[in-house]
Amino acid sequence: MGPRNFLVAFILGTAIVAGIWVSLSFRAPSTIPNSATMLPAAIELPQFSLLDQHGRAIGKDVFAGEWDLVFFGFTNCPDICPLTLQLLSQVKVLLADAGHQPLPRIVLVSVDPQRDTPAAINSYISYFGKDHLGITGELDELRKLTSALGIFFEKGDGDNYAVDHSTVVLVIDPRSRMSALFSAPQRIDDLVHDLPLIMARE
């Protein structure tokens, strides 16, 4: 290969490498969720009457006007519930660090209303961050919410009973509708990637 051919080959090679680099660097962010299940049609929440962590009566409207990440658990659940609340809290911090607006609110709905008084929910939920919402109340009213959203829970036996429960994280839109969900095990990176996509659909 003569010097002229070598020069042409060098320039072409450099251009190809530069082209690949530019296309990788400037490609549009993925619009496909990593793990979220986007509902084709959002599901309207039913009317219900429960209590927040301050003992105030709340209903469907408590979800209006903001995005919510809703998890169903109980305060005496030692493993999966703190794990999930910790994960959701970290997701919110990462979204805030990335400058994302609006930030979702984190909501724990107790599936153990017998033990989870508003005060118990309050001390528990506030441990994971400020501005979280805790919900508890009468079992019949709780079932209105869970059955409409496909959430399962079942109390175990004995004094130190556990409660089997769904582990999905629901995304409730500002119009009080479930628009997406994340199945377990949830991953922080997936939620940080997918939530802005879900919120942009509204």
Next chain:
Amino acid sequence: MMRLALILALACMTVGCADETGPPLVAANVSIVRPLPGTQTSAGYLELANHSRNTINITRVSSPEFESVEMHETIIENDVARMRPLANLSIAPGTTASFERGGRHLMLLRPYGTADYVTLQFYAGDLMLLSVRVGSESAAN
């Protein structure tokens, strides 16, 4: 974060040590979640390595800082978490059993105090094989 601080109670005569100088059961990466305010339960995670020549069966765990300690397993099937007690944990020679978040874990019931430091004692029948003392950690880490 404080890790494993103390190991005692060897039981080579019963379970048979592979190495006469080392303990049969060794704990690592011990993490005890400090009980959250107002709650009666907490969780513990660790790895238990069987360095002996025989299978070790953990039949009981206790702690002076808690009324009771149970071995549990969180099983997630079809997006439903079910927590089930484990009556016995069998660790084959040369293997390690892990207690980890979202899976097998220790459930610590009814703390006597703030449980800033927690001692865990692992038994095979009436024989204590291992005692581990660690500082507990915030659940919101």
